[in-house]
Amino acid sequence: MRNTLAVALRILRQFRHDPRTLFMMIVAPILALFLLNVIFGSPSYEPLILTDGMASDFTQALEDAGARTGSATQAEALDLLAVGDADGFVSKDGDTVKVWVEGSDPAITGGVVRAVGQAQIEALASVKLDIKPIKLPGGIEIDVTKYLPLPTFEAPQAPEIAYLHGSAEMRPFDFYGPVFIGVFVFFFVFITSGISFVRERTGGTLERLLATPIHRRELVAGYVLGFGVFTLVQSAAVAWASIYWVGFPNFGSFWLVLLIALSMALVSLTLGILVSEFANTEFQVIQLLQIIVIPQILLSGMFDLSQTPGWMQLLSRLFPITYGSDAMRAVMLRGAGFGDIALELAVLWAFIAVFIVGNIAALKKYRRI
Amino acid sequence: MPILSARDIVQRFGHEEVLHGVSLGVEHGEILGLLGPSGAGKTTFVNVIAGVAEPVSGEVHAFGEPMPSLKLMRRMGYMAQSDALYTDLTASENLEFFGSLYGLSGPALKRAGEKALETAHLQVEPGKLARDYSGGMRRRLSLATAILHEPELLILDEPTIGLDPLHRVDIWESFRQMTETGKTLIVTTHVMDEAERCDRLAMIRDGVFIAIGTPENLRMQAGASTLEEAFLHFARMEMTQGGGHDA
Ligand SMILES: Nc1ncnc2c1ncn2[C@@H]1O[C@H](COP(=O)(O)OP(=O)(O)OP(=O)(O)O)[C@@H](O)[C@H]1O
Ligand SMILES: [Mg+2]
Numbered sequence: 001m002r003n004t005l006a007v008a009l010r011i012l013r014q015f016r017h018d019p020r021t022l023f024m025m026i027v028a029p030i031l032a033l034f035l036l037n038v039i040f041g042s043p044s045y046e047p048l049i050l051t052d053g054m055a056s057d058f059t060q061a062l063e064d065a066g067a068r069t070g071s072a073t074q075a076e077a078l079d080l081l082a083v084g085d086a087d088g089f090v091s092k093d094g095d096t097v098k099v100w101v102e103g104s105d106p107a108i109t110g111g112v113v114r115a116v117g118q119a120q121i122e123a124l125a126s127v128k129l130d131i132k133p134i135k136l137p138g139g140i141e142i143d144v145t146k147y148l149p150l151p152t153f154e155a156p157q158a159p160e161i162a163y164l165h166g167s168a169e170m171r172p173f174d175f176y177g178p179v180f181i182g183v184f185v186f187f188f189v190f191i192t193s194g195i196s197f198v199r200e201r202t203g204g205t206l207e208r209l210l211a212t213p214i215h216r217r218e219l220v221a222g223y224v225l226g227f228g229v230f231t232l233v234q235s236a237a238v239a240w241a242s243i244y245w246v247g248f249p250n251f252g253s254f255w256l257v258l259l260i261a262l263s264m265a266l267v268s269l270t271l272g273i274l275v276s277e278f279a280n281t282e283f284q285v286i287q288l289l290q291i292i293v294i295p296q297i298l299l300s301g302m303f304d305l306s307q308t309p310g311w312m313q314l315l316s317r318l319f320p321i322t323y324g325s326d327a328m329r330a331v332m333l334r335g336a337g338f339g340d341i342a343l344e345l346a347v348l349w350a351f352i353a354v355f356i357v358g359n360i361a362a363l364k365k366y367r368r369i
Numbered sequence: 370m371p372i373l374s375a376r377d378i379v380q381r382f383g384h385e386e387v388l389h390g391v392s393l394g395v396e397h398g399e400i401l402g403l404l405g406p407s408g409a410g411k412t413t414f415v416n417v418i419a420g421v422a423e424p425v426s427g428e429v430h431a432f433g434e435p436m437p438s439l440k441l442m443r444r445m446g447y448m449a450q451s452d453a454l455y456t457d458l459t460a461s462e463n464l465e466f467f468g469s470l471y472g473l474s475g476p477a478l479k480r481a482g483e484k485a486l487e488t489a490h491l492q493v494e495p496g497k498l499a500r501d502y503s504g505g506m507r508r509r510l511s512l513a514t515a516i517l518h519e520p521e522l523l524i525l526d527e528p529t530i531g532l533d534p535l536h537r538v539d540i541w542e543s544f545r546q547m548t549e550t551g552k553t554l555i556v557t558t559h560v561m562d563e564a565e566r567c568d569r570l571a572m573i574r575d576g577v578f579i580a581i582g583t584p585e586n587l588r589m590q591a592g593a594s595t596l597e598e599a600f601l602h603f604a605r606m607e608m609t610q611g612g613g614h615d616a
Binding site for chain 2: 002003006009010013014017018203204205207208209210211212213214215364365366367368369
């Protein structure tokens with residue numbers, strides 16, 4: 001126990017003498033979250049749609065659908081599309097409405113198509129049937145509309161939306177924010193702990209340590225404790241900044257968010273140390289990061305996996321980040337309590353336990369006791 | 370009874386066998402030198418006897434008990450060939466850390482640190498990080514961390530490498546003083562004049578001990594006037610015997 005504290009204290013002292021690492025570990029994830037938030041929080045792009053020979057109702061409807069409009073001939077419009085100065089061109093070819101787009105950015109293409117579609121519906125709704133009463137000889141007028149089951153076009157009324165979770169104010173990115181908090185903490189802790197342990201090995205201090213009467217488990221526990229204190233500070237800073245400064249919505253308890261972030265950080269810490277067993281240089285830690293952490297991040301719930309092949313969904317269940325992301329979303333977006341995420345937390349801590357045992361066993365290579 | 374004995378130590382890295390079943394006994398109160406060229410296996414051997422590397426086969430006993438054992442390691446000190454310091458800690462923080470692993474704390478730790486620095490002939494500056502010391506100073510700091518807990522058996526891997534001749538002499542004087550207080554030292558070197566100062570020498574080449582004895586004896590046996598010539602003599606003999614270590 002004393003030895004564990006000695007190792008932990010040493011690690012904290014190393015951090016104290018290396019304020020840049022300290023600064024980077026806390027500021028880098030917050031900066032990244034902030035940038036993402038600004039990017040995704042900006043108002044959506046308004047495509048510029050040029051028209052030729054379309055009714056004024058239609059162009060008005062396009063504008064209502066969130067597009068900027070202008071008129072141009074087809075030749076002019078296509079030139080503008082080609083250089084990216086316009087996003088779409090609409091004209092009538094007989095009865096069909098024809099839309100040109102530049103097409104390299106699916107988001108812009110989608111925006112144009114959506115606006116045109118919406119405008120068509122709206123333009124249709126504004127068509128008033130103007131059927132005159134039939135005048136019979138003798139001054140009798142028959143209002144045929146009374147007898148014919150004519151369709152009535154009315155603009156559909158906006159539906160009322162009831163929220164089980166979340167709110168109308170949530171932006172699409174807010175769904176991803178919780179995932180990013182955990183992922184960034186995981187990423188940065190992995191690099192720092194992995195590199196730090198590789199240094200311990202290559203610098204000869206690991207052997208030097210093993211020449212002292214320290215138990216292997218005390219050494220690993222010291223690492224977990226020393227870095228643990230530090231990751232606690234980091235997790236708290238990142239969670240606090242993302243919620244109260246960057247402004248991710250949080251419908252759950254801040255303390256649960258912190259607990260999940262810390263659990264993910266500890267998984268990352270113990271995994272980072274274990275993986276550094278297989279690295280001989282700091283550079284190799286980064287290489288291992290690429291094959292061990294990046295796939296985890298991709299499959300962590302950042303993208304929807306529900307339509308991917310079964311093996312990929314299964315694979316994502318083998319990765320600790322997935323459980324952290326699920327728990328983070330449950331708490332921040334759906335206000336889940338401790339009981340709701342107990343399973344995810346249990347899985348994370350099981351990973352931590354396995355990695356710690358793995359680390360203690362890996363040191364056997366140097367000394368069997 | 371030897372204070373440390375190694376029997377039939379074999380060590381391998383991948384497919385390369387680096388120690389071919391070597392045995393050695395170290396007597397209480399002596400300075401035993403391990404002399405051999407670069408790549409002979411000195412570091413590999415001392416790592417095994419210090420308990421920081423698992424040999425493929427063979428046994429090490431220290432103080433009459435089998436190694437590795439944490440209880441025994443408490444009575445031993447080890448100085449690695451690399452400085453093995455935390456360069457992002459100050460000199461005293463390094464001393465404190467290693468000292469605390471031997472159960473030292475408070476004023477006792479402070480006193481031990483001061484004494485070790487004195488023995489290692491090093492003056493430290495408070496607040497200065499280990500990485501900002503000169504190479505020779507780091508070497509002496511590394512020595513200080515190894516002797517801090519006053520071990521009975523000290524294993525030093527090239528302790529004077531990178532030191533100027535004056536400090537070298539000072540350090541060897543300290544070694545001699547340590548043996549006078551009943552300590553035992555195992556020192557690797559490839560410097561002949563240091564080998565000359567050892568009580569006994571084990572000459573190692575390509576993972577085998579080719580000769581063991583006092584410097585004087587070895588010179589006489591080889592009929593040589595210097596240890597260098599003696600080493601070459603034993604190396605040639607080993608070769609003409611056709612690599613007997615393979616047995
Ligand atoms: N970790 C390792 N992996 C692979 N080979 C190794 C390793 N450590 C040592 N060796 C090999 O073992 C042999 C002996 O190395 P060792 O470090 O014991 O030599 P040495 O006598 O201490 O040399 P020096 O005087 O240069 O320190 C060398 O051929 C070296 O290449
Ligand atoms: Mg060596």
